[in-house]
Amino acid sequence: MASEISSDSEFDGFDEEQVLSAVEKDREIQERVRRIVDNESDVDVSEEESEDSAESSDEDEMCGDIYMRNVNRDWDHELSEVNIPAFEEETGVQNRLNPDARPIDYFFRFLPQVFFENLATETNRYATQKGPDPRWSPTNANEMRAFVSINIFMGVRQLPCISNYWSTDERFSDPFIASIMPKTRFVKINQYLHLRDTSNTPGRNDPAYDPLFKVRNLIDVIQPKLRETYKPGKNLSVDEGMIGFKGRLHFRQYMPAKPTKWGIKVWQICESDTGYCCGFDIYTGKKPGGRQHGLGYDVVWNLSKHYHHQNRHLYFDRFFSSVTLAEHLELVGTYVCGTIVANRKGLPDNVKKAKLKNRGDIIQMQKGNLIATSFKDKRQITFLSSFAPPHLDENTGKPHVNILYNKHMGGVDKFDQMASYYPVGRPGTKWWRYILWYIVNLSILNAWVLYQKSEKNPPPQKGYDHLGFRMDVADQLRAGFTSRKHRIGRKAKNCNKKIAIQSINHHELVKIDGRKKMCRECSLHNRKTLSGRPVETTFKCGFCDLPLCRNGCFTSFHERNLN
Structure with missing residues (x-):
């Protein structure tokens, strides 16, 4: 460093x-x-x-x-050593935090307090736009922090349904999550959650139309922070990832070779060693006017443009590789290594038409610093590099370009692997929320890299890992917040026993096992809730086996029928 x-x-x-x-x-x-x-x-x-x-x-x-x-220059079989400048850029964490900084402080480097304040403002705005809701009360930044922390906790302990976390069945329930806020409040915030005012969203025929309008402000905020907070090392990898989503969306992609086959495609550039995400670009489909050099060229160029003229090494696979891209990146002091489709335009015919039979056979041709390599291992594969030395490695019997590619190509895969362990957020039908939770998860993973690279005093406990860091971020994000009016206590051991709460002679008011039922007395007098729905209760008369409200209905019903 x-x-x-x-x-x-x-x-x-x-x-x-x-x-x-x-x-x-x-x-x-x-x-x-x-x-x-x-x-x-x-x-x-x-x-x-x-x-x-x-x-x-x-x-x-x-x-x-x-x-x-x-x-x-023409491609030549005569090989010579490549000549490229040394990498001398500053690397590592920028504007370091104090040694006693908490995990949440690293997370705030990417999503600061103002993000949660804006989230609360837009959520309240959307709830107001949707019309009066008697069950809704305005939220604030602290409650939104608690809401996000619950979604992080849910990614660590995944259950089939949201209601399972508040279940009365101890095999499903999560008392910690239930102590933060009631289920009804969580569902209401989830219903009105919003990132920006969408009342003036441009239409598809509008010149200002943006498919990512609902999340564009968040993307524009997070992208510079990824570059300013951390300076990566020499080796960067570019690859595609997938944000899983099966709902209706015009730029949803299907990739059968990926573990997540349906979803939103996202291009990423990550540090090879740590998996730190330096930038990303969400693919929204073909753009009008076409592309001069192809999609792969534009993706690599746009993701790497902030690291040009720094003598960095880029790794990517054959979807992105081309001779034109390698030559143009060398113009801006950036050097490449990757696999390439054998019939790609610009490659020499001897490499294109090579039919290698025996394992270990190799053909290499050079053009300046560019070296095209066709190598037979388990199968024949073609490489293109502008910085890898020619010839074979003496220890492994493989070309140097193959060794370098296998060693440094996995930056994006490392990020995807870490992100898949504990996904943030719950499934739904709104596509933009998947991008929101992707960015929250990205911020946690990048914060973990910063934490590992920073000096800490006192040092963390032995065995402190990504999971412990994630749980600490979620707990400190909550900051002790609870919207419950009463503390939830532990259930009695004999919870299956029906306990009388009120009694009139041998008629006793007891708890109903399972879901609520419609109150018989309220139904008789045509009483409704504020939203116009029938009144439901969790109590009943144990002798009559009739659902009755605890306050008033139980007494009035029996006084009328017993006299």
């Missing part, structure tokens, strides 16, 4: 002329690279352009030289 940044007192800052000069220089470099990437035919060595290039910076000349060397 790189050394810490020096304090502000050691740096006086840049003057205005230096800043303007740097901005203008960067603008010129970006414009030159853009012209090369967007239109390869623009690369022409004319007299006029020669005069312009003479005035360009050394960095521009280096980019142009690399591109021209790769474009104009």
Whole structure:
């Protein structure tokens, strides 16, 4: 890990002329690279352009030289060592917390208190828009924190139905969750949960239409925090994941090879060693106008653009790989390693048509720093790399590109594996909530990486793991909140025994086993609840076996019928 940044007192800052000069220089470099990437035919060595290039910076000349060397050079069987700059970027946690910071403090680096305040505001707004509900009372940030913590706890202890957590059956019930808030309150908050005002959502024919409008504000808030909070190491992997969802959605995807076959596809870039998610992009279907270099090219370029010009190494599979992508990324100081479809445009014919018979057979061809490799292991596989050394590794008998790919490609898979252990949230029909819970889970996993990479005093107990950290985040998020008016006590051991609460002669008021029933007395007098529904009770007369309300109905019924 790189050394810490020096304090502000050691740096006086840049003057205005230096800043303007740097901005203008960067603008010129970006414009030159853009012209090369967007239109390869623009690369022409004319007299006029020669005069312009003479005035360009050394960095521009280096980019142009690399591109021209790769474009104009043919693939060759003669192999030489690749020549790339060293990775020298600062890595690790940025703006470190104090050693005595709690797990919730790391979580707040991604989803701070203002997120829960906005969640409460929008939930109250949506409840008001849906019309008067006599069972609804406005919520606040503390209650929303408790609501999210319950959803985290539910991911650790998963039960078939929400009602199971509040069940009177001890085999299902969870007294801890039930002590935070009643089931009716949890269901009401879940009913009106919202992230933003959707009353003015743009229609599909509107130029401002955004398929992710309902969660766009949350995505825009979390994305910069992923990059600012932690600087990853040299090796990054890009891959696709799936947010499971089986409801109706026009950009829902089906991927039969994935463990989660139906859902919302999400592209991710993660640190290879830790699985820290540095960025993500949710796929919403084909975009009008087409793509110049294909979907895989655009995904890798957009996810990695914040890490260009840093000499990082990117790993991805054959869905994304292309010779064009590797050449263009090398222009911006980013180097690639990945599998590639053997018939991909730009690969040499000898690699495309190679039919290797024996295990260990290999064909390699080179073009600048690019090396195309076809290797026969259990099956024949093709690689493309711009930084891996050529030839075979002496110890394993496999090409270096194969070893590097297997070692560093699993960053996204590591993230998905950790996320699958304890999914946040409950199944439902609203697609945007799946993205909300995905981001909450992502924040917990990234916070766990920060916690592991940070100095802690006192140190955590031996055996403290991801599960313990997750439970601490949920408990500290709740912060002792409870919306119950009375504390829930433990049931008596003889809970099956019917205890008389009131009695008139041999008529006794007892608890009903199971669900509530309609009160006979209230039904006789046509009494209704505030919402217009029949009055139900959990009590009955043990002798008459009639459901009767505890307050008034039991007494009035028997006084009228016994006299």
